[in-house]
Amino acid sequence: MTDSSPHGSPAAPLPALRLVDVACRRGDRLLFSGLNETLGGGELLWLRGGNGRGKTSLLRLVAGLAAPEQGQVLWGDAPARRRPDFADQLVYIAHTNALKDDLTAAESLAFLARVHGRDASASAVRAALARLGLAGRERTPTRSLSQGLRRRVALARLALETAPTLWVLDEPFDALDVAGTATLHALLAAHRARGGSVLLTSHHLHLDAQAASAGFRVLDLDLLPRGAGVVA
Amino acid sequence: MNGAVFLAVYQRDLRLAWRRRTEALLPVAFFLVAASLFPLGVGPDPQVLRLIAPGVVWVCALLAAMLSMPPLYAADFADGSLEQLLLAPDAGLAVAAAKAAAHWTISGAPLVAAAPVLGLLLGLPAEELPVLFVSLLLGTPVLSLLGGVGAALTLGLRSAGMLIVLIVLPLAIPALIFGAGAAVAVDAGQSASPHLSLLGALLIACLVGAPPATAAALRIAVE
Numbered sequence: 221m222t223d224s225s226p227h228g229s230p231a232a233p234l235p236a237l238r239l240v241d242v243a244c245r246r247g248d249r250l251l252f253s254g255l256n257e258t259l260g261g262g263e264l265l266w267l268r269g270g271n272g273r274g275k276t277s278l279l280r281l282v283a284g285l286a287a288p289e290q291g292q293v294l295w296g297d298a299p300a301r302r303r304p305d306f307a308d309q310l311v312y313i314a315h316t317n318a319l320k321d322d323l324t325a326a327e328s329l330a331f332l333a334r335v336h337g338r339d340a341s342a343s344a345v346r347a348a349l350a351r352l353g354l355a356g357r358e359r360t361p362t363r364s365l366s367q368g369l370r371r372r373v374a375l376a377r378l379a380l381e382t383a384p385t386l387w388v389l390d391e392p393f394d395a396l397d398v399a400g401t402a403t404l405h406a407l408l409a410a411h412r413a414r415g416g417s418v419l420l421t422s423h424h425l426h427l428d429a430q431a432a433s434a435g436f437r438v439l440d441l442d443l444l445p446r447g448a449g450v451v452a
Numbered sequence: 453m454n455g456a457v458f459l460a461v462y463q464r465d466l467r468l469a470w471r472r473r474t475e476a477l478l479p480v481a482f483f484l485v486a487a488s489l490f491p492l493g494v495g496p497d498p499q500v501l502r503l504i505a506p507g508v509v510w511v512c513a514l515l516a517a518m519l520s521m522p523p524l525y526a527a528d529f530a531d532g533s534l535e536q537l538l539l540a541p542d543a544g545l546a547v548a549a550a551k552a553a554a555h556w557t558i559s560g561a562p563l564v565a566a567a568p569v570l571g572l573l574l575g576l577p578a579e580e581l582p583v584l585f586v587s588l589l590l591g592t593p594v595l596s597l598l599g600g601v602g603a604a605l606t607l608g609l610r611s612a613g614m615l616i617v618l619i620v621l622p623l624a625i626p627a628l629i630f631g632a633g634a635a636v637a638v639d640a641g642q643s644a645s646p647h648l649s650l651l652g653a654l655l656i657a658c659l660v661g662a663p664p665a666t667a668a669a670l671r672i673a674v675e
Contacts, residue, residue, distance in 0.1 A: 285538070285539070285674055287675070307539060308541055312535075314536075315532075316531055317532060318535070319531065320464070320527075320531070323464070323467070323468070323471075327464075331460055331464050332536060334456060334460040335460050335536065336539075337540070337541070
């Protein structure tokens with residue numbers, strides 16, 4: 221582990237995520253272009269837009285799973301994909317839960333924590349699952365968990381986080397009930413309070429009320445130019 | 453290479469295989485059934501069987517290894533695990549190497565263990581059995597490594613299973629020639645060591661070359 225690891229040395233302030241003139245293409249369609257945005261520590265950016273406007277594609281660009289058609293994704297002042305510390309400081313939760321049917325909830329979470337260099341001890345995993353309301357289900361195979369409970373196992377990764385990092389969450393509120401939504405809001409608030417930043421997508425209207433009171437910033441992809449539409 | 457990722461993936465794959473024990477036994481079952489078809493097909497003449505035994509064992513091992521290849525990355529790809537793995541710092545090589553190692557442990561090692569039994573079944577003389585065993589011990593990791601490249605390249609394609617076989621079989625021909633050739637050389641009263649040395653060289657080349665190629669193919673697949 222390097223010194224830049226968010227776990228260990230007292231964390232330096234989180235670099236800002238900067239999107240500079242980003243355009244994104246999916247197949248032969250230009251989804252959006254000319255996107256400029258900055259996300260600093262302690263901020264939450266709520267990504268909105270209709271179906272097919274490129275919300276997930278933008279999250280994947282930020283996570284470094286895909287390269288932008290044009291423009292740059294900067295972490296601090298260097299391209300995110302080149303910064304060795306970026307992978308350490310990123311938590312990306314996609315709309316797929318990345319759980320294995322044959323593993324238990326605790327094993328699944330411990331595996332993801334281990335791979336990403338987080339605390340994967342049994343006690344930490346148990347506490348994280350309990351935080352998401354999964355106490356007593358640690359040893360249930362994820363196969364026999366409902367969609368909402370599986371989502372909670374995936375989101376329990378957030379409860380393992382102790383450092384200010386960048387969270388990139390694709391529809392985290394999907395399939396969650398009222399209690400799960402409240403827990404997630406609490407996790408988001410705690411994360412922002414310690415200086416972490418969040419980029420999330422959601423089409424849940426309850427965020428509208430939150431947006432004003434909790435200081436969510438909104439980025440609406442519907443308002444961006446689509447560019448030329450179809451690229452030759 | 454990220455050692456923590458390598459260990460985590462390797463242990464998880466073994467655990468998953470253990471939870472689905474019967475599935476993990478299918479390649480070795482195929483190996484035994486396919487090889488035991490030959491006496492029925494070419495006739496039970498011991499002389500003929502003894503001559504073709506190394507080739508039969510090797511070809512069947514090759515096919516068994518290929519048949520167990522398609523699910524290697526497909527399940528992780530479908531449930532989003534692969535994306536998560538590749539997002540870990542410096543993880544591409546570790547994932548490719550761990551997957552190949554796990555595949556060999558689960559599918560390759562049982563083939564190596566079963567090969568002497570099959571050799572006996574086909575009437576191979578006792579002094580050729582150790583050579584057959586060693587040639588498969590060196591050769592099956594080559595198949596796992598090459599198969600990993602094929603599995604990564606065909607990720608997300610519909611007829612991935614067939615494509616993997618078509619991509620990997622030509623690449624596996626040298627391993628087949630030297631592997632089966634080792635036992636044949638002993639049969640002809642020569643030393644097996646040139647064949648085994650070449651097989652070892654092949655293994656080293658695959659150890660160095662296959663994981664980076666697999667990692668690159670995986671990155672393209674998730675993009």
